[in-house]
Amino acid sequence: MSWTRDPNPSSPRRGYHHGNLREALIQAAQELIGAKGPAGFTIAEAARLAGVSPAAPYRHFRDAESLLAEVATRGFEAFRTRLAAALDSAPADPPRAAETVGRAYLAFAREEPAFYAAMFEARIARDPYPDLQAAGDRAFGVLRALADRLSAAARIQPRPPALMIALHIWSTSHGIASLFGRPDPSRRPLPMSAEDLLEASMLIYLQGLGVPPSGSA
Amino acid sequence: MSWTRDPNPSSPRRGYHHGNLREALIQAAQELIGAKGPAGFTIAEAARLAGVSPAAPYRHFRDAESLLAEVATRGFEAFRTRLAAALDSAPADPPRAAETVGRAYLAFAREEPAFYAAMFEARIARDPYPDLQAAGDRAFGVLRALADRLSAAARIQPRPPALMIALHIWSTSHGIASLFGRPDPSRRPLPMSAEDLLEASMLIYLQGLGVPPSGSA
DNA sequence: TGTACATCAGTGAACGCGCGTTCACTGATGTAC
DNA sequence: TGTACATCAGTGAACGCGCGTTCACTGATGTAC
Numbered sequence: 020m021s022w023t024r025d026p027n028p029s030s031p032r033r034g035y036h037h038g039n040l041r042e043a044l045i046q047a048a049q050e051l052i053g054a055k056g057p058a059g060f061t062i063a064e065a066a067r068l069a070g071v072s073p074a075a076p077y078r079h080f081r082d083a084e085s086l087l088a089e090v091a092t093r094g095f096e097a098f099r100t101r102l103a104a105a106l107d108s109a110p111a112d113p114p115r116a117a118e119t120v121g122r123a124y125l126a127f128a129r130e131e132p133a134f135y136a137a138m139f140e141a142r143i144a145r146d147p148y149p150d151l152q153a154a155g156d157r158a159f160g161v162l163r164a165l166a167d168r169l170s171a172a173a174r175i176q177p178r179p180p181a182l183m184i185a186l187h188i189w190s191t192s193h194g195i196a197s198l199f200g201r202p203d204p205s206r207r208p209l210p211m212s213a214e215d216l217l218e219a220s221m222l223i224y225l226q227g228l229g230v231p232p233s234g235s236a
Numbered sequence: 237m238s239w240t241r242d243p244n245p246s247s248p249r250r251g252y253h254h255g256n257l258r259e260a261l262i263q264a265a266q267e268l269i270g271a272k273g274p275a276g277f278t279i280a281e282a283a284r285l286a287g288v289s290p291a292a293p294y295r296h297f298r299d300a301e302s303l304l305a306e307v308a309t310r311g312f313e314a315f316r317t318r319l320a321a322a323l324d325s326a327p328a329d330p331p332r333a334a335e336t337v338g339r340a341y342l343a344f345a346r347e348e349p350a351f352y353a354a355m356f357e358a359r360i361a362r363d364p365y366p367d368l369q370a371a372g373d374r375a376f377g378v379l380r381a382l383a384d385r386l387s388a389a390a391r392i393q394p395r396p397p398a399l400m401i402a403l404h405i406w407s408t409s410h411g412i413a414s415l416f417g418r419p420d421p422s423r424r425p426l427p428m429s430a431e432d433l434l435e436a437s438m439l440i441y442l443q444g445l446g447v448p449p450s451g452s453a
Numbered sequence: 454t455g456t457a458c459a460t461c462a463g464t465g466a467a468c469g470c471g472c473g474t475t476c477a478c479t480g481a482t483g484t485a486c
Numbered sequence: 487t488g489t490a491c492a493t494c495a496g497t498g499a500a501c502g503c504g505c506g507t508t509c510a511c512t513g514a515t516g517t518a519c
Contacts, residue, residue: 037496056359058275063472075496077474139414140357142273144421155424175443179436182427186416187437191404194411197356204361207372210399219396220404224437226392227444254463280505292463294507
């Protein structure tokens, strides 16, 4: 957040002329990304949507990528919140927990396509945006926590590292979300829902790990 | 291919002024996509790379999306060829066959990032490009054939439909390729290779299907 | 074999467009006193 | 409490740029006769 000196960017009212242009621009960028993809938004159009002149955004963001990185960062925060809520509310039973988190993953991708695209398709370099990197790491941490539970319940030997299990879950969820889980004219129809596809995949995978099926306790 | 009357677009020499501008433009588009992503190429720049005036491409392609669709179509054809070769050369043993095809999948994504991006990230609508759709279907057919073998070897009951197994393989492979398998400054480092990650995932999944492990025959 | 003609791939100039970015400015806000 | 001042978010005009797209054209090629 080197582009502003405001120590608390989330303060709702800062007395700007606009009210809160920074927030409005992030909102506008999100709308544009949702409608046209990460490449389909421009600073100029975001300014227009926010009702300010094309020069105004430069008071808040160095360039378009900075704005995009901010959207992606917030996306990862919202993602983490959503996954964590799912994991916390999920049954202790490992397969059920995996299914609950998987559904939350797909729901996020479906309901927040702009966030998801900014997070995974915008090709933002990691290094210049440590906040983005950190937010991504925290979101992955939820999958990692889920993987710890699954790993603890696994009976096969040698037990695969929890990190690897987390990466498997992430990859499969991301693959299904990318290929089938979002509104997009380029996606193909599926003979089943993305949720069913993911659930089946997870159940087979957990079976392979030797995690006892639901209701077998 | 409604944009040209040539009944055989693959003929190598047609006596054009340029020689074969159509091919040169496809080549140029591929280079640009590889360097900057599907949104990073323009008709004008492709023309420049091919050494012709900016108006010349319009003799061959209606617009940028048509050119992109042609790249994606060829990408799917190359993908199908590569996957099919892997499947044909793979050991009959189902887990080994899956591993071989999985490696071919990742190798393609890594070595042909321009094709892969055009195929999966360009957001080209399916309907206007039946050739693209058909090429995609044929490529998926190879994964489907692999899934048939795996399904036949599965011991769990009820046996999951081969179509679903194919979709699982595709999703996981695509997820790993997208997240970790391509040269991109936005990817994170992994504590293992994408190939190892995919192989482990497949082995656990096949274990879950009740496919006998390699060497157990 | 030679000539006249038709075809059409590629030219190059031109256009309007929206973008990114800059600049001196203005005017609302907060604050020092 | 009131005034003078400093700050800085946002203005609006301007710029150069590259893009998509069009147009009448030109000139190489193939072919009818």
